[in-house]
Amino acid sequence: MNQQDPDNLIQRFLADEVSPELVEQLEAWLREDAAHARVLAEYGLLEQMMVGQQVEDDASSVLALLLEMEQRAEPIDLNNTNQEGQAADWHEEKPALSAQDLATAGSYVLRHSLTPKAIAALATAAMVLLGVVLAAVLLGGPGDDQPVVEGPAWPGETPDTPRSVDEASHHKPIVAALTAEHDAQWRASSGAVLPGVGDGLRAGQRLSLIEGFAEITTNLGAVAILEAPCTFELLDHPNAIRVDTGRLVGIVEAESARGFLVRTPHMDVTDLGTRFGIDATLSSETQVHVFEGEVEAVKPDAAADTQPTRLAAGESARAVADSGVIASIDHDSERFAAVVRTKIQLPGTGQGLGEGQPDQNWHVVAIDGAVLDRHYPVSVSGDAHYSLHIPEDPTTSQFITWLPNTEPPVGGSITYSFRTTISVPNSADPATAHLVIRFMADNELVAVRVNGHRLEAHGGAFLEAFDRWDELVVGEHLERGENTIEFDIRNHRPDEQSASNVGLRVQWELISQTSVFEQHNQAP
Amino acid sequence: MSEKSIQPGPAEERSFTEYWLEAQHALGGFVRLHIRDHNLADDIIQEVARQATANFERYDPSRPFVAWLIGIARQRMAEAFRKQGQQPLVFSTDVIESLTVAYAGLQDEVSDRMDGLRQCMEKLNDRHRRVLDLKYARRLTSGEIAKQVGGSAGSVDVMIHRLRTALRKCINQHLESRR
Numbered sequence: 001m002n003q004q005d006p007d008n009l010i011q012r013f014l015a016d017e018v019s020p021e022l023v024e025q026l027e028a029w030l031r032e033d034a035a036h037a038r039v040l041a042e043y044g045l046l047e048q049m050m051v052g053q054q055v056e057d058d059a060s061s062v063l064a065l066l067l068e069m070e071q072r073a074e075p076i077d078l079n080n081t082n083q084e085g086q087a088a089d090w091h092e093e094k095p096a097l098s099a100q101d102l103a104t105a106g107s108y109v110l111r112h113s114l115t116p117k118a119i120a121a122l123a124t125a126a127m128v129l130l131g132v133v134l135a136a137v138l139l140g141g142p143g144d145d146q147p148v149v150e151g152p153a154w155p156g157e158t159p160d161t162p163r164s165v166d167e168a169s170h171h172k173p174i175v176a177a178l179t180a181e182h183d184a185q186w187r188a189s190s191g192a193v194l195p196g197v198g199d200g201l202r203a204g205q206r207l208s209l210i211e212g213f214a215e216i217t218t219n220l221g222a223v224a225i226l227e228a229p230c231t232f233e234l235l236d237h238p239n240a241i242r243v244d245t246g247r248l249v250g251i252v253e254a255e256s257a258r259g260f261l262v263r264t265p266h267m268d269v270t271d272l273g274t275r276f277g278i279d280a281t282l283s284s285e286t287q288v289h290v291f292e293g294e295v296e297a298v299k300p301d302a303a304a305d306t307q308p309t310r311l312a313a314g315e316s317a318r319a320v321a322d323s324g325v326i327a328s329i330d331h332d333s334e335r336f337a338a339v340v341r342t343k344i345q346l347p348g349t350g351q352g353l354g355e356g357q358p359d360q361n362w363h364v365v366a367i368d369g370a371v372l373d374r375h376y377p378v379s380v381s382g383d384a385h386y387s388l389h390i391p392e393d394p395t396t397s398q399f400i401t402w403l404p405n406t407e408p409p410v411g412g413s414i415t416y417s418f419r420t421t422i423s424v425p426n427s428a429d430p431a432t433a434h435l436v437i438r439f440m441a442d443n444e445l446v447a448v449r450v451n452g453h454r455l456e457a458h459g460g461a462f463l464e465a466f467d468r469w470d471e472l473v474v475g476e477h478l479e480r481g482e483n484t485i486e487f488d489i490r491n492h493r494p495d496e497q498s499a500s501n502v503g504l505r506v507q508w509e510l511i512s513q514t515s516v517f518e519q520h521n522q523a524p
Numbered sequence: 525m526s527e528k529s530i531q532p533g534p535a536e537e538r539s540f541t542e543y544w545l546e547a548q549h550a551l552g553g554f555v556r557l558h559i560r561d562h563n564l565a566d567d568i569i570q571e572v573a574r575q576a577t578a579n580f581e582r583y584d585p586s587r588p589f590v591a592w593l594i595g596i597a598r599q600r601m602a603e604a605f606r607k608q609g610q611q612p613l614v615f616s617t618d619v620i621e622s623l624t625v626a627y628a629g630l631q632d633e634v635s636d637r638m639d640g641l642r643q644c645m646e647k648l649n650d651r652h653r654r655v656l657d658l659k660y661a662r663r664l665t666s667g668e669i670a671k672q673v674g675g676s677a678g679s680v681d682v683m684i685h686r687l688r689t690a691l692r693k694c695i696n697q698h699l700e701s702r703r
Contacts, residue, residue: 011685016560023615030619037619041626044557045634046692048549049641050660051562220606238607259606303582304575305595
């Protein structure tokens, strides 16, 4: 990189001509030398100072306002705070100090960078008052006359998520909508209108679901299914909800909805594109169970730069009161009634057939990856050595094999592709559908293909002892309706004259999780 | 990480306001490095202030205050990007750490740099000052600025590019002269 490049990169970055390639080049340069980060930081600081420089003249008027206010105001004891961490006397009237004054000055101080002279003057002449101003404005201060609802203390409660009654939220933006109900009964505070399907829900709106299920969809597309009894509140954000008590199942499929935040008394959970359940029914703990994808969990009172705990599908964790730890627990998706777990038993190989009978569900369609001219039938093997340790059972499954008289005239290792089709019913959710497969193979399984997508899979090679099952879970590329599944079985054949059966035995089931609403909406 | 800009000690010994006034420019520098929309940057900074105030008792004074603020700012910026449906195009964690160290180191120089900027601005001609005023005070786009001062949006971009480079160089010379 020559001497011209860094400046050019920085200027393009500052001019908002940002691209992944530019960021990559800039990062490479920044990593070359720690001093380079300082150069970029200086440019950022220059931007900040330029904004501040342009408003410098206004600072004197703010200083004058603050000093005037100081002369009028009585001292306020900031240490006198309540449990919420808010100044206890915010709502007490201070006639000499109007809320408008505080808000005006405080907002100015926050929104604009004051010059050193202004800072020095403010710091020495009006530091105490500034503290009041900043605290008042930052914490939501005078003029914010939303009544506070009585309720349990929330660890890590911040003023940007005020616990306000429904009426107070009327002027706030709509951040979500009630998109479905199932046997739902609501309870709202006095005077509040109970929500109906299709209604927009506003930031700060707090609702109690006392019976049934409700589906909330945030403005960014995250779906939250709430299970009664549940009390929750929409946060002032297009993709966040707070659950005081109850269970929630989060479904985040839209890309825009990634980052869906669920705040609970003991844990904040941020989705990373997933399905998960949150159980906040106990006051002493909150649990999160990840069904699919990943989430990040963090204690609400954790330091801002705390690394969140990342949980993947099948993992669960809980956070308890008075502990800073998010601990791993056993996975338990069954506790969420909003999710219906569907299990469909699929026919095993050779099920219901006698020895030598063809299994019409299966065919060999390729050898060593080369597609055959037709789909060759397979039949129940009946080879006694397959049943030496685990007897074959016509009621569940038996080994199926390539018919000997159609064996190809080659020797060595040959891979046979056994194909079948399965049906994923409309009632099953393909996003969560997965096949749980128990199998044995002669000699071994080397891959599985789902609708043409090859998935690496190995197993079944038991040195021909066939004394145990191997297990495999396949959850990718399944669709509603008919799906083509292929098992690639590699068989070792000494030479082209020797017979060497290829065999496959499968017992399997299709499992999916479906929300109560998806199940009702789907055709049978 | 440089910690010279913060005097370690219990958080309660120094008020939030003192910390904030000291660190706000460095925080602003970090935020504006990533966000070109001045109004959005203002909102982010204000949100950081709001959250930092509410959680001030959790600040560990053994660490630079500005590093704590930048940690909060990263979360707020990520939220803002998501809210706008944008892919948060941010630096890698190690680069962010380097920038955080750099801003902590710059914090002590802010006052001198502001003095330097003021003096350097006086050396600019009227047209240059007007362009900067239109960009940073009135927050106009390059196209809007071009309509007022003449030329094309591209020529305004080039001028701003050169002004930034010149001002940074001038400010650093000012600092050198005072050492």
